[in-house]
Amino acid sequence: MYELSRVRLYSIGPAGARYADTVLDLRGVGEPVPSPAPAQAEFFEDEPVGPPRRPAPAGVLFLENGGGKSVLLKLIFSVMLPGHRNTLGGASSGVLRKFLLADDCGHVALEWQHTLTGECVVVGKVSEWRGRQVSNDPRKFAEAWYSFRPGPGLSLDSLPVAEATAVGRPAEGVSGARGRRRTMKGFRDALVDAGKFYQHLDVHWEEIHDRWxxxxxxxGLDPELFRYQREMNADEGEAAGLFAVKKDSDFTDLLLRAVTDTRDTDGLADLVSGFGNKLGRRAELTAERDFTAGSVDLLGRIVEATGTRARARDIHAAAERRTRTLARRLSARAAEERGRTAELAERVTAAAHTVTEAETARGRRSLIAAELAYRHASLALAGAEKSAAAGRKELAEARTLHAAWQAAEAVLRHRAAADRSARVAAAIREAERDAAPALAARATAAADLVRALHLAAEDGERVANEQEERAETLQATGERAHRDATTAATEAQRARSEAGHLRQRLAEVEQETGEAVRAGWL
Known part of the structure; x- marks a missing residue:
C-alpha cells in the first residue's frame, strides 16, 4: 500500500489559481517504516540518517475561496483517474483544458511511498495544446502519463520540465527548473533517455486511459480507491454522503457501481440516453416535421411564381436592352458611314494629287535615266580603250618573252653540254684517283716478284755449284759412290734446268712488265 508523499505542480492551473512550480511536501513526519528497503541517496545529497519515516497521515490546506483547493484535487485525480468523465466535482468535460494556456506544458507529478518498505514511485501527467493554440476541439488537447522509481539520475525535484535543472535540492520556495520550458516531446525524450541510461528508474510512458x-x-495504486474518493468528494462535502441512501434503488446503484466496471456500460448509457431524449421529443418533432412539409409546399409555389415573374421581367429587360443596343449601333453605323464617305472623298483628291506628282516624277526620272545611260556608255568606252592599251602592252611583253624563251633553249643546250663535259672530266679524275692505289700496288708486286726471281736464280746457281763440287768429291772416292754421283749430277742437271726455266720466266716477266708500261698500266 502506498501513501502520498509529495505533489509537484508545474505551469498549470487557471488564471486565478495558477501553480508556476509548486511542491507539497508531506514527508518525514509519520511513523518509521517497519521494513525499510535499501536505498541510495541522490547525487550531491547526504546519506540518509536512520530509517525513513512515513508521510503525514493527515493534513489541512487553508486557502481562501478561489485559491485553488478544488483545482489541486482535480489535478491530482486527473493523474489517478484519467478521462473527463472522472473529473472531480462533476465538472464539465473541458474543465481540465481550461487549466492550460497556449504556451504551457503542464505537469502534475505525485510521489507515493510504500508504507512497509519506504520505496517510492512517481506517477505524473503532462499535457499541452497541439500547435500552441487554445481550441474547443478536444482532439487538439494532448495529454500523457508516466511513471518511474526515483533514484540516482532522476527524482521528483529533477524532473526535466525545463532545459536545465539546478544542482542539488533547491531552497524552499525556489524552483529548480532553469531555462525554457520543454515541450511534451522534449520532456518525453529526456525521460526516456534517462530511463535508458539508468535502468533502475523503470520509466514507463502511456497515452491511453485504459492502459494507464x-x-x-x-x-499497486488501485484506481478504484480514487474513484470512491472522487464520488465522496463530488460536492466537496463529507465522505458519509456517499453512503447516505434513501431507498433500495440507491443502495442497489451504489452496490453495482462498487462491484462492476462502468467503463463498458458508459457508451451504452450514452446511447440509451440519446434515444430517450429523441423519443421524448417525438411529438414535438412530428409537429415540426408536418409544419415544415406544409411550409415547404406553399413556399415552393411562391418561389415558382416569383421565378416566373422574374423570368418575364428578365425577358422584357433583355428585349429593351437589345432594342436600345440596336438603336445605338445604327446611329453609330450611320456616323461611321458618313465619316467613311468623307474619308473616301479625301482619299480620291489625294489620289489625283498623287497621280500628278507621279507623272512629274516619272518625267524627271526618265531624264535622270538617260543621263545615267550616257555616263555609263562614256565610262564603258574609256574602260574599253584602257583595256585595249593594256592588251597591246601584254602582247608586246608576250612576244619579248617568246623570243627570250627561244634563245634560252640554245643557251640551255650549251650549258647542258658544258655540264656533261665537266661531269666526264670529274669522273675521269675520280677514276684516276681510284685506280692510283691499285696501279701502285701492282708495280710494287711486280718489283717484289722480280727480286724474288733473281734470288731464286742465285740460289739455284749456288746449289748447282755445291752439287758439282760434291759430285767431284764423290767421283774421286770411288765407284761405290758412283750412284750418288750420278744422282747428284742428275740433281745438278735438274737445278740447272730449273735455273734456265727461272731465267726464261724472268724474261717473260720482264716482257710482261714492259708491255704493261707500254699499255700505261705502270
Whole structure:
C-alpha cells in the first residue's frame, strides 16, 4: 500500500489559481517504516540518517475561496483517474483544458511511498495544446502519463520540465527548473533517455486511459480507491454522503457501481440516453416535421411564381436592352458611314494629287535615266580603250618573252653540254684517283716478284755449284759412290734446268712488265 508523499505542480492551473512550480511536501513526519528497503541517496545529497519515516497521515490546506483547493484535487485525480468523465466535482468535460494556456506544458507529478518498505514511485501527467493554440476541439488537447522509481539520475525535484535543472535540492520556495520550458516531446525524450541510461528508474510512458489504469494497478495504486474518493468528494462535502441512501434503488446503484466496471456500460448509457431524449421529443418533432412539409409546399409555389415573374421581367429587360443596343449601333453605323464617305472623298483628291506628282516624277526620272545611260556608255568606252592599251602592252611583253624563251633553249643546250663535259672530266679524275692505289700496288708486286726471281736464280746457281763440287768429291772416292754421283749430277742437271726455266720466266716477266708500261698500266 502506498501513501502520498509529495505533489509537484508545474505551469498549470487557471488564471486565478495558477501553480508556476509548486511542491507539497508531506514527508518525514509519520511513523518509521517497519521494513525499510535499501536505498541510495541522490547525487550531491547526504546519506540518509536512520530509517525513513512515513508521510503525514493527515493534513489541512487553508486557502481562501478561489485559491485553488478544488483545482489541486482535480489535478491530482486527473493523474489517478484519467478521462473527463472522472473529473472531480462533476465538472464539465473541458474543465481540465481550461487549466492550460497556449504556451504551457503542464505537469502534475505525485510521489507515493510504500508504507512497509519506504520505496517510492512517481506517477505524473503532462499535457499541452497541439500547435500552441487554445481550441474547443478536444482532439487538439494532448495529454500523457508516466511513471518511474526515483533514484540516482532522476527524482521528483529533477524532473526535466525545463532545459536545465539546478544542482542539488533547491531552497524552499525556489524552483529548480532553469531555462525554457520543454515541450511534451522534449520532456518525453529526456525521460526516456534517462530511463535508458539508468535502468533502475523503470520509466514507463502511456497515452491511453485504459492502459494507464492497468499500469497503475500493476504498480499497486488501485484506481478504484480514487474513484470512491472522487464520488465522496463530488460536492466537496463529507465522505458519509456517499453512503447516505434513501431507498433500495440507491443502495442497489451504489452496490453495482462498487462491484462492476462502468467503463463498458458508459457508451451504452450514452446511447440509451440519446434515444430517450429523441423519443421524448417525438411529438414535438412530428409537429415540426408536418409544419415544415406544409411550409415547404406553399413556399415552393411562391418561389415558382416569383421565378416566373422574374423570368418575364428578365425577358422584357433583355428585349429593351437589345432594342436600345440596336438603336445605338445604327446611329453609330450611320456616323461611321458618313465619316467613311468623307474619308473616301479625301482619299480620291489625294489620289489625283498623287497621280500628278507621279507623272512629274516619272518625267524627271526618265531624264535622270538617260543621263545615267550616257555616263555609263562614256565610262564603258574609256574602260574599253584602257583595256585595249593594256592588251597591246601584254602582247608586246608576250612576244619579248617568246623570243627570250627561244634563245634560252640554245643557251640551255650549251650549258647542258658544258655540264656533261665537266661531269666526264670529274669522273675521269675520280677514276684516276681510284685506280692510283691499285696501279701502285701492282708495280710494287711486280718489283717484289722480280727480286724474288733473281734470288731464286742465285740460289739455284749456288746449289748447282755445291752439287758439282760434291759430285767431284764423290767421283774421286770411288765407284761405290758412283750412284750418288750420278744422282747428284742428275740433281745438278735438274737445278740447272730449273735455273734456265727461272731465267726464261724472268724474261717473260720482264716482257710482261714492259708491255704493261707500254699499255700505261705502270
Amino acid at each position: 489504469n492497468e499500469h497503475l494497478g500493476d504498480l
